[in-house]
Amino acid sequence: xxxxxxFGAGPIGRMLAHVFYREFQTVFVDVNQSLIETINSxxxxxxxxxxxxTQEVTVRNIIAIxxxxxxxxxxxxxxxxxxxxxxxxxSIPYIxxxxxxxxxxxxxxxxxxxLFIVACExxxxxxxxxxxxxxxxxxxxxxKELITRNLFAPDCMIDRVSILxxxxxxxxDPLRVNVEEYFQLCIKKTNLxxxxxxxxxxxxxxxxSVKKQKLFTVNATHALIAYYGFHFGYMYxxxxxxxxxxxxxxxxxxxxxxxxxxxxxxxxxxxxxFADNVLMRFKNKNLNDPIxxxxxxxxxxxxxxxxxxxxxxxxxxxxxxxAYLASGLAALYxxxxxxxxxxxxLTHDIEINGFENTIKQYSSLDKGxxxxxxxxxxxxxxxxx
Numbered sequence: 001x002x003x004x005x006x007f008g009a010g011p012i013g014r015m016l017a018h019v020f021y022r023e024f025q026t027v028f029v030d031v032n033q034s035l036i037e038t039i040n041s042x043x044x045x046x047x048x049x050x051x052x053x054t055q056e057v058t059v060r061n062i063i064a065i066x067x068x069x070x071x072x073x074x075x076x077x078x079x080x081x082x083x084x085x086x087x088x089x090x091s092i093p094y095i096x097x098x099x100x101x102x103x104x105x106x107x108x109x110x111x112x113x114x115l116f117i118v119a120c121e122x123x124x125x126x127x128x129x130x131x132x133x134x135x136x137x138x139x140x141x142x143x144k145e146l147i148t149r150n151l152f153a154p155d156c157m158i159d160r161v162s163i164l165x166x167x168x169x170x171x172x173d174p175l176r177v178n179v180e181e182y183f184q185l186c187i188k189k190t191n192l193x194x195x196x197x198x199x200x201x202x203x204x205x206x207x208x209s210v211k212k213q214k215l216f217t218v219n220a221t222h223a224l225i226a227y228y229g230f231h232f233g234y235m236y237x238x239x240x241x242x243x244x245x246x247x248x249x250x251x252x253x254x255x256x257x258x259x260x261x262x263x264x265x266x267x268x269x270x271x272x273x274f275a276d277n278v279l280m281r282f283k284n285k286n287l288n289d290p291i292x293x294x295x296x297x298x299x300x301x302x303x304x305x306x307x308x309x310x311x312x313x314x315x316x317x318x319x320x321x322x323a324y325l326a327s328g329l330a331a332l333y334x335x336x337x338x339x340x341x342x343x344x345x346l347t348h349d350i351e352i353n354g355f356e357n358t359i360k361q362y363s364s365l366d367k368g369x370x371x372x373x374x375x376x377x378x379x380x381x382x383x384x385x
Contacts, residue, residue, distance in 0.1 A: 158192030
């Protein structure tokens, strides 16, 4: 059986193991010793695929090793047919050194044997190529040429909602994963065929437009529903989207996004179908997607280059006022959740430094700019469109 090595044994890593489990034995690499021991004692986990009807599957052929055990990591990478990561972009620099040592060991023992490493991380720009850059910073100069010829690290876009199971479910199976039925992993085409293409995995020529479509349509709309849903007192995404006030905002955002995505060559009819599918996903009552999960980390989501700012600025550059995207950004800055560290920090910054300085800090917007004017007080202070 072929071998898949996944850095990160959390819910996303385990979800990826399910995608590939029919073709591969999976070796997880993690630093959480308790999680490693649980995986090695159970050797399987359950997964609920939550669509109109719930599907229950069991993923087997799994083991886990410590990322601190360089010898073991090198041994498994040497024999690997595919390597994936699910550690979060912020952790990429920390796994790069051991990956560099493992790749050096692999070429030393096996020579010219190609290997795909795909960083399945949410990133507005590059993920796998960023990992490759960090790996090469840690390589011995004498090994770089051979590894360059044999390492394929295509960027990708991953799209699937994963929800933390309930306490009773975790008591029965601490490794259980609950995910929505929809799954898409788009990987940029290289001059070498990808080793296997399971259902939901697509090899694409133009990854840039695919990523922008996902970021603008899925992420922006999801966040807007979460922030306004929070303001209106809802707990779950599927509840908030049924509110006519929220739905009106969503429709406005989707119209602006359709205009923006046309600049990336995405046809209006294709985008409408994509957006309709996204809304159906958000209405999934079986998923019970918590608003607090989607709303977390507002400071990152407020940044230039993120889900609200990027399409809003593109719309402005092309002569359209992004009023609804701006309303999403305003709702983000209004998000006050005492249980969310990011929300507390953002609220503190506004109280201490004022809105003008805070939005300049996080969104790089100057007072007087067109986009700033769409979200400045008094609208910011609580007016809901």
